[in-house]
Amino acid sequence: QAESGVSHVATYTESMNPYSERRLTLMTELRRAIREDSLALYFQPQVRLSSGEVCGFEVLLRWNHPEHGFIPPDEFIPMAEQTGLIQPLTQWVLDRALLFGAAMDGAGYPVRMAVNISARNLEEPAFAELVQELLERHGLPTGRLILEVTETATMVNPVNALQALRGLYDAGIRLAIDDFGTGYSSLSYIRKLPVHEIKIDRSFVREMDANREDATIVRTTINMCHDLGFEVVAEGVESDDTSQLLRNMQCDIMQGYHLSRPMPEAHVAGWLSTWYYT
């Protein structure tokens, strides 16, 4: 059930000259991969700490390249953003994620799908309509989807980002700020963000069971976010101690290897059948 082949093709990052031939080839191949459906989505469960129920899944893109093997999203997403491919890519991810969401619905698990979007998607004028159209096509209410935008992405062009988030928010689409704490946004900016949830970055969560400073940061962030009216998700939960700490801190939702690594759709039913929480 663990992800296999996580030994990355490190050589890719070395040749990330924007115009390198290899990079252009890779983009052509990515375009084809979208068209031919040879990308895959993995799903990582999110659990509500107060009840232990599985409330959703974060959707994570995987590209298993025929020659180069597994290419991690951190490597090809930035390229897709620079080349404009991110638009069809996000559309594909949303469509597939909602297809899975509808299947889960049918199986009696009305859970939400958390989909990552990039700053470039926020710039698309018809993005909110696209999202609503896809939800309708899959027969899912808006609450069944949550879009994750990184704190950094909202800082590229803060005025536009705020406006775009507001448009999505007003359309009833749930929003989360991802990797919270790693950017440089000010508290006054955060206060204005039209979003429902804050995801505390895993760099603060991962070792909070052993590191008092990290635990302090997480506790303070949870309290502040609650006071501002946001729900709080902790990502990168790797131990039972951390999950207990988070529950005591009244964190709302957790996600991480302690529960499960991201898994292919075919493994989800099996994982759910063995899931229990004490």
Ligand code: C2E
């Ligand atoms: P992210 O949104 O912060 O996603 C969480 C990452 O943390 C995932 O890496 C996940 O596998 C990993 N992770 C989950 N639990 C744990 C844990 O307990 N410990 C540790 N150490 N790691 C954990 P992944 O799948 O490699 O994704 C990397 C990044 O790529 C994502 O970071 C996201 O920014 C981006 N990404 C992935 N899929 C998509 C997508 O469909 N669209 C866009 N725009 N970006 C995506």
Ligand code: CA
């Ligand atoms: Ca995310």
Ligand code: CA
């Ligand atoms: Ca994150």
Ligand code: CA
């Ligand atoms: Ca990240």
